[in-house]
Amino acid sequence: MGAAEQAVARLSEGPVVVTGEGVSAESAPAGQASAGRRVLPIVEALVLLIALVLPLVLQDYLTVFATRVIILALFAISFDLVWGYAGIMSFGQALFFGAAGYGVALLARDLNVTSIFLILPAGTLIGLTASLLLGGFLLLGRYPSSVIFVSLGTLTGSYAADRLARGWYYLGGQNGIPSIPSMSLGSYDFEEGTTFYYLALGILVVVYLLCRFLVRSQFGLALAGLRENEQRIAFFGYKAQHLKAIIFAIGGTIAGLAGSLYAFHEGFVWPNMLGVVFSTQVVLYVLFGGSGTLIGAVIGTVIIEGVSFWLSDNYRDVWPIILGVLLLLVIMFRPLGLISFVLGERERVGSFGIRPREKRDAAP
Amino acid sequence: MASIFAAAFEIVSFGAIIVLVVLGLGIIASMMGIFNFAQGEFVLLGAYVTYLAYSGGLPIWVGMVAAPFVVGALGFVLEALIIRRFYAAPIVAMLGTYALGLIIRESVRGLIGGFYLTVPEPIGGSIDLGSIHISAWRFTIIVITLLVMGACYLLLSRTSFGLRVRATLENPSLARASGISTPLIYGTTFAFGAALAGLAGALIVPVFSLFADLGIRFLIQGFVAVMVGGVGSFIGPVAGAGVIGTLSAALPWVMSPVVADVLVFVLAIAFIKFRPQGLISGKGV
Numbered sequence: 001m002g003a004a005e006q007a008v009a010r011l012s013e014g015p016v017v018v019t020g021e022g023v024s025a026e027s028a029p030a031g032q033a034s035a036g037r038r039v040l041p042i043v044e045a046l047v048l049l050i051a052l053v054l055p056l057v058l059q060d061y062l063t064v065f066a067t068r069v070i071i072l073a074l075f076a077i078s079f080d081l082v083w084g085y086a087g088i089m090s091f092g093q094a095l096f097f098g099a100a101g102y103g104v105a106l107l108a109r110d111l112n113v114t115s116i117f118l119i120l121p122a123g124t125l126i127g128l129t130a131s132l133l134l135g136g137f138l139l140l141g142r143y144p145s146s147v148i149f150v151s152l153g154t155l156t157g158s159y160a161a162d163r164l165a166r167g168w169y170y171l172g173g174q175n176g177i178p179s180i181p182s183m184s185l186g187s188y189d190f191e192e193g194t195t196f197y198y199l200a201l202g203i204l205v206v207v208y209l210l211c212r213f214l215v216r217s218q219f220g221l222a223l224a225g226l227r228e229n230e231q232r233i234a235f236f237g238y239k240a241q242h243l244k245a246i247i248f249a250i251g252g253t254i255a256g257l258a259g260s261l262y263a264f265h266e267g268f269v270w271p272n273m274l275g276v277v278f279s280t281q282v283v284l285y286v287l288f289g290g291s292g293t294l295i296g297a298v299i300g301t302v303i304i305e306g307v308s309f310w311l312s313d314n315y316r317d318v319w320p321i322i323l324g325v326l327l328l329l330v331i332m333f334r335p336l337g338l339i340s341f342v343l344g345e346r347e348r349v350g351s352f353g354i355r356p357r358e359k360r361d362a363a364p
Numbered sequence: 365m366a367s368i369f370a371a372a373f374e375i376v377s378f379g380a381i382i383v384l385v386v387l388g389l390g391i392i393a394s395m396m397g398i399f400n401f402a403q404g405e406f407v408l409l410g411a412y413v414t415y416l417a418y419s420g421g422l423p424i425w426v427g428m429v430a431a432p433f434v435v436g437a438l439g440f441v442l443e444a445l446i447i448r449r450f451y452a453a454p455i456v457a458m459l460g461t462y463a464l465g466l467i468i469r470e471s472v473r474g475l476i477g478g479f480y481l482t483v484p485e486p487i488g489g490s491i492d493l494g495s496i497h498i499s500a501w502r503f504t505i506i507v508i509t510l511l512v513m514g515a516c517y518l519l520l521s522r523t524s525f526g527l528r529v530r531a532t533l534e535n536p537s538l539a540r541a542s543g544i545s546t547p548l549i550y551g552t553t554f555a556f557g558a559a560l561a562g563l564a565g566a567l568i569v570p571v572f573s574l575f576a577d578l579g580i581r582f583l584i585q586g587f588v589a590v591m592v593g594g595v596g597s598f599i600g601p602v603a604g605a606g607v608i609g610t611l612s613a614a615l616p617w618v619m620s621p622v623v624a625d626v627l628v629f630v631l632a633i634a635f636i637k638f639r640p641q642g643l644i645s646g647k648g649v
Contacts, residue, residue: 089455089458091458138637145637147455148591148595149591149637151455152399152587152591153636155584155587156584156587156588156632156633157629157633159629160625160626160630163622163625164625164626166622167620167622168622280462283462287459317474318474320466320470320473321467321470321471324463324464325467327459327466328446328463331459332446332460335456
């Protein structure tokens with residue numbers, strides 16, 4: 001984690017960095033120096049552009065697959081916020097994803113609720129509630145919890161939910177809940193295909209922009225400090241555990257949104273959605289693409305899902321082994337993920353808050 | 365009376381299996397501070413080695429004796445090549461060992477296919493105590509677990525090797541200054557933990573049969589047991605494993621298995637939350 005230590009060193013330059021003044025002082029020369037090579041916006045614009053034109057060139061069944069990838073990217077962002085930005089290892093992120101999926105599936109099955117204006121808020125709310133409860137329990141309290149405890153606690157939560165769903169007849173047991181009706185807007189039904197693709201993409205873009213704003217705000221700066229050195233942030237007077245619980249709940253909320261979209265897109269929910277399988281899958285996406293950058297999570301999802309789709313015909317058995325080897329190599333030699341090949345350390349850490357430009361102009 | 369005794373035997377024998385699986389996990393977690401996500405796959409490898417020996421026509425016990433040595437040697441190599449890089453960051457170690465576990469598990473899945481392969485018990489039949497029949501092999505597992513547990517305890521508390529391991533755990537730099545080769549100690553400890561997992565896999569494969577997800581089944585239970593017992597000592601994880609194993613085997617007798625399963629995890633996590641140091645706190649053996 002050499003790069004992470006660099007970031008610690010940056011932050012450890014003292015309280016100067018944490019105050020708004022310090023940011024401008026710190027980032028002013030950086031801004032000038034790197035004016036010509038800001039890679040991140042280019043990468044983001046490129047990805048968005050590709051995503052926008054994709055359904056025009058893809059066949060129908062591939063559009064359906066691309067929609068699934070978009071929804072999983074949303075899920076990956078939720079994990080990236082929690083791990084990449086706040087340093088909480090949530091090994092059970094699928095708990096919120098799957099709980100929301102099951103929740104909206106039950107709404108559709110038992111109460112015939114399929115309106116998009118009820119489904120998506122309901123899923124989001126389930127994700128929020130579940131993550132508030134679990135996060136509050138694991139993170140808050142008189143003594144700060146160890147990272148190991150939080151990661152094992154979330155993993156256990158997700159595993160237990162998986163077992164519960166498998167054994168509970170009301171939730172369909174092993175088979176889950178099949179044939180969920182389509183999501184509707186008035187009399188219009190969202191079938192899988194181009195419309196659903198753009199709906200998912202629109203939601204992804206909105207969530208992405210909100211998250212981007214969040215992690216570049218002063219709150220994001222506090223989170224970055226939390227990730228690098230929790231104790232120091234606590235000494236500055238931040239309530240580190242509260243910050244953690246908040247970002248955990250935000251992550252859970254986004255996972256809930258993704259889960260409810262996923263349930264209606266696939267048309268069924270099954271216990272794996274809650275359990276260790278999806279929980280570790282999302283860890284793979286984010287580590288592979290590059291944790292600590294939102295676009296890294298998206299790119300990681302696209303690459304892993306894309307390659308696995310492409311290989312699944314011929315090399316189905318070998319692919320998980322290759323995936324494991326690649327992941328091990330990334331963890332050992334590229335801890336910041338694939339995105340770090342194009343994105344410099346300075347830009348990854350970035351600057352926070354609104355740059356007080358006029359003040360800088362007035363200074364000389 | 366007979367049924368109560370049968371139930372008690374079931375509970376004790378399952379508890380013994382969990383203790384056996386957790387022994388290696390606990391030693392690596394306590395003595396090295398690493399939560400080894402590949403531990404379940406070491407169990408799987410132990411089971412696989414036993415199966416290979418059996419399908420190659422050798423007596424089953426040959427495979428069972430060979431399994432800990434094969435898996436231990438592999439653990440030693442993996443520690444030197446990969447695990448060594450992760451000591452500074454426990455979370456990265458989790459992810460790295462997870463990737464390692466994924467590779468091993470999927471390789472074994474590729475080798476055996478999606479089947480459940482059975483290996484017969486080397487000691488078949490049952491022991492009759494009046495009207496009660498208990499499985500001879502499960503009884504053997506209990507005995508071996510007790511023996512291995514005792515041997516590990518003696519190794520860590522009474523031998524100079526154990527002293528070095530504990531010294532390395534408590535203060536690595538002082539241990540180095542006293543002339544102990546800490547990298548070698550870490551390597552040996554990891555190999556020892558892996559060997560115990562291999563032994564566990566070899567012993568339980570007749571009971572559970574061989575399938576690719578054999579290790580995963582015990583991994584989370586094992587982690588929870590280690591946390592409940594308390595990281596940092598040898599006795600802690602063993603005690604935790606006893607409690608978790610007994611609870612998960614006993615609760616299904618009084619309530620529906622699904623609820624019991626989930627309840628054990630919820631109770632365990634709540635317990636750790638309010639007693640983070642675990643059942644038995646403190647360093648040492």
